[in-house]
Amino acid sequence: SQTIHQWPATLVQPVGSPLSLECTVEGTSNPNLYWYRQAAGRGLQLLFYSVGIGQISSEVPQNLSASRPQDRQFILSSKKLLLSDSGFYLCAWSPGTGNYGYTFGSGTRLTVV
Amino acid sequence: AQKVTQAQTEISVVEKEDVTLDCVYETRDTTYYLFWYKQPPSGELVFLIRRNSFDEQNEISGRYSWNFQKSTSSFNFTITASQVVDSAVYFCALSMDTGRRALTFGSGTRLQVQP
Numbered sequence: 603s604q605t606i607h608q609w610p611a612t613l614v615q616p617v618g619s620p621l622s623l624e625c626t627v628e629g630t631s632n633p634n635l636y637w638y639r640q641a642a643g644r645g646l647q648l649l650f651y652s653v654g655i656g657q658i659s660s661e662v663p664q665n666l667s668a669s670r671p672q673d674r675q676f677i678l679s680s681k682k683l684l685l686s687d688s689g690f691y692l693c694a695w696s697p698g699t700g701n702y703g704y705t706f707g708s709g710t711r712l713t714v715v
Numbered sequence: 716a717q718k719v720t721q722a723q724t725e726i727s728v729v730e731k732e733d734v735t736l737d738c739v740y741e742t743r744d745t746t747y748y749l750f751w752y753k754q755p756p757s758g759e760l761v762f763l764i765r766r767n768s769f770d771e772q773n774e775i776s777g778r779y780s781w782n783f784q785k786s787t788s789s790f791n792f793t794i795t796a797s798q799v800v801d802s803a804v805y806f807c808a809l810s811m812d813t814g815r816r817a818l819t820f821g822s823g824t825r826l827q828v829q830p
Contacts, residue, residue, distance in 0.1 A: 636817055645822040646806065661817075690758055696816065703750070704810075704818055706760040 604629035608693045608707030615714055621666075621680040623710050625693030628674065632698040635676040637668055640690040652676060653698065688714045717742045719809050721821035728797055729829050736792045736824045738807030744768075746812035749783065749790045754804040754823070763805075766790065797828045 608625045615621060627633050637649040648661045650668035658668050665684050669677045676693060693707040718741040728734045740749065751763040764774060766783050774781045778795045794801055804825045808818040 634816060638820075646818075646820040648817045648819075651817045692760065694760075694818075703762060703765050705762070706752075709758045711758070 604695075604705065606693065606695055606705055606707045608710060610710055611708065613710060613712045615683050615712065617685055617714055618682050621678070621683050621687070621712070623678040623691055623693075623712075625676045625678075625707055626674055627695045630674070630695070630697065632673060633695040634698055635670060636694040636696075636704070637676065637678050638692045638694065640692065642689065646692065650678070683714045685714050688712055717744075717747075717809050717811065717819045719807050719819055719821035721805075721807055721824050723824045724822070725825040725827070727827040727829065730799060731796050733793060733795050734797050734826065734828075736794075736805050736807075736826065738790045738792065738821060740788050740790065740807070740809045742809060742811070744811050748810045748812070750808040750810070750818065751781065751790075751792050752806045752808065754806060756803070760806070763792075794826075797826075799828050799830050802826060802828045 605628045634653050636651045638646045639649050640646045649666060650658055650660055652658050652670045655670055655673055665687060666678060666680050689712060691710045691712060694704045696704045720739045723737055726734060747768045749766045753761040753763055764781055771783050771785055780793045782791045790807060804823045806823045807821040810816050810818050
């Protein structure tokens with residue numbers, strides 16, 4: 603069966619520090635991968651999605667970047683965090699073909715101080 | 716462009732009451748998929764249902780039921796005999812069949828079920 607791992611679960615980082623959040627999927631090949639952010643009390647905003655290794659689409663201009671160095675690995679990064687980067691970050695995957703739903707990781711709660 | 720509207724920001728009910736969460740969507744595509752997710756306080760998103768645009772049959776799963784009406788672009792979710800464990804934020808979402816398949820979420824409805 604397929605599983606998705608996301609870490610860390612919680613992170614407190616100072617303003618100006620770098621960020622690296624990692625997400626890996628097991629049990630499937632060539633998945634579509636997504637990063638979403640949820641600000642406190644708000645809905646989910648798509649940040650990035652990827653349909654293959656090295657293929658990244660950015661949805662909104664921001665202080666973040668994403669990379670997909672391997673088929674089932676998706677990384678969210680920042681060189682210098684801003685206060686406004688605080689939020690709940692969720693990684694998700696869906697099959698590369700068809701539309702059979704999306705499975706989400708357990709999320710990372712990021713607080714920038 | 717796609718859009719999902721959940722007009723109810725927060726709903727509070729007493730246990731055993733029935734409650735309906737509204738979802739209205741906008742899309743120009745003829746083939747699309749609709750979803751409901753539950754987000755408990757832990758934050759993880761729990762999948763509840765997926766519906767494609769060609770299947771307008773209503774669905775029932777235990778105390779949960781969904782009413783899909785293309786004529787009004789709505790996909791409403793009803794919980795019958797609500798329980799305290801139903802307290803969560805519920806998201807309705809939409810995705811396309813081709814191209815960018817990422818989910819577009821509504822803003823969510825926070826449901827509080829009081830004992």
